[in-house]
Amino acid sequence: MARRLDAKIVRIFTGYSTEPHSYGRDWDVCVRAVRECARVAGDLGVVLGLQNHHDVGVSVEAYEEFLNDVDHPNCRAMFDPWSAALQGADLKSSARRLAPRMVQTTLADYVRLERFKYVPGLVNYRPLEAMVRAVPLGAGFLDLPGFFTGLREGGFDGHVAYEICSPLRGGGSLENLDAAATNALAKINEWTGAAKADNPPGK
Numbered sequence: 001m002a003r004r005l006d007a008k009i010v011r012i013f014t015g016y017s018t019e020p021h022s023y024g025r026d027w028d029v030c031v032r033a034v035r036e037c038a039r040v041a042g043d044l045g046v047v048l049g050l051q052n053h054h055d056v057g058v059s060v061e062a063y064e065e066f067l068n069d070v071d072h073p074n075c076r077a078m079f080d081p082w083s084a085a086l087q088g089a090d091l092k093s094s095a096r097r098l099a100p101r102m103v104q105t106t107l108a109d110y111v112r113l114e115r116f117k118y119v120p121g122l123v124n125y126r127p128l129e130a131m132v133r134a135v136p137l138g139a140g141f142l143d144l145p146g147f148f149t150g151l152r153e154g155g156f157d158g159h160v161a162y163e164i165c166s167p168l169r170g171g172g173s174l175e176n177l178d179a180a181a182t183n184a185l186a187k188i189n190e191w192t193g194a195a196k197a198d199n200p201p202g203k
Helices: 020-043 060-070 081-086 091-101 144-154 174-192 194-198
Strands: 009-012 047-051 075-078 104-107 109-119 124-135 159-162
Touching: 009 020, 009 104, 020 047, 020 060, 020 075, 047 060, 060 075, 060 091, 075 091, 075 104, 081 091, 081 104, 091 144, 144 174, 159 174, 174 194
Parallel strands: 009 047, 047 075, 104 159
Antiparallel strands: 109 124
């Protein structure tokens, strides 16, 4: 389908883990599957882009290890700062490390909403896992300016995409989605320096 549509890149994820004692097996299955997909896609002139989503290989270090295990020239990185930021990784240094392997990055931004459950007998709250909620680019906790600095320093020369893949602050109306997309384009131009190039001093 990608070849017929003249698409140059197909994005995939790794996979979900099953049970803790099966993590090594899950890893090996995903590595073999991604390597085979990379070979097939390469035969058709399509690059396979692997995004750091799902359970297998999701941390920055595990993602690099996974790419190394796949070890196929047609499997390229599509490093996404969202999952790395949730894990507390430094986005600037991570982007710099992965930039030479990347063909694309996909952006979103989030706020972190802490959650608690009331425990009446203690007259207190028990902390729960935090919830994250999508917000326009630049309005969340992700260090996206630092991420783009790392990409530049690492020599990234690929595509940048913005995606709304979970409920967005303000709701799902076309007006809100359009506003978020317009804001995203402006922010990406700002962080890549495209806005300065379009408006040099004196213009």
